[in-house]
Amino acid sequence: MNDELTRRHLLGASGAVAIAGCLDADDSGEANSQGQVEPTDETTGDDAETTNESTANETDAVAETVHEDYETTEVRAVTTDGDELGTVTAAIADTDDLRYLGLSDTDELPSDRGMLFVYESVEERTFVMREMDFGIDIVYADGDGTVTGIHHAPAPGPDEDGDDQRYPGRGQYVLEVGYEWTSDHGVSEGDVLDFDLEE
Numbered sequence: 001m002n003d004e005l006t007r008r009h010l011l012g013a014s015g016a017v018a019i020a021g022c023l024d025a026d027d028s029g030e031a032n033s034q035g036q037v038e039p040t041d042e043t044t045g046d047d048a049e050t051t052n053e054s055t056a057n058e059t060d061a062v063a064e065t066v067h068e069d070y071e072t073t074e075v076r077a078v079t080t081d082g083d084e085l086g087t088v089t090a091a092i093a094d095t096d097d098l099r100y101l102g103l104s105d106t107d108e109l110p111s112d113r114g115m116l117f118v119y120e121s122v123e124e125r126t127f128v129m130r131e132m133d134f135g136i137d138i139v140y141a142d143g144d145g146t147v148t149g150i151h152h153a154p155a156p157g158p159d160e161d162g163d164d165q166r167y168p169g170r171g172q173y174v175l176e177v178g179y180e181w182t183s184d185h186g187v188s189e190g191d192v193l194d195f196d197l198e199e
Contacts, residue, residue: 074090080192090175125169126169134178135179
């Protein structure tokens, strides 16, 4: 492996990933769907700042431990004109074992995280929702990073293992991010994924 970085352009989906076990906000100042504590009328001033800082630190800790044993890269989804649509930090799945495991061993995926599947060449591929706890967007991109297809894959049902949920596409790179992330960020076919990989 040499030390040069290869610039790859790919666009598609990255970002807002559904977190398993989301909490709904209520009137008591409990965690909302993003896991942040919302202050109530009784929580003001320094108390609110302390609570929000604690929650931010907890969120950062979760983000840092997601796929901690993986190499990562920042993936930017951009238009063909270079306008940024969204960015995620993606764990790199570049071996057979890592690609097979995918996100199925992931309990939570913060909205700024994803997984980038890296292959040697552009081919027809099929991804499944094997043992997934949350829905994702599956973004196929060719060797130049141009998005060739996007699937919105909901989480398997309670009595399903996800093997029957099949999402075909053609690409050398596949980016998995949170469910509907591509819609939320305006990513579509023809856009580009932009990231660096070590060779």
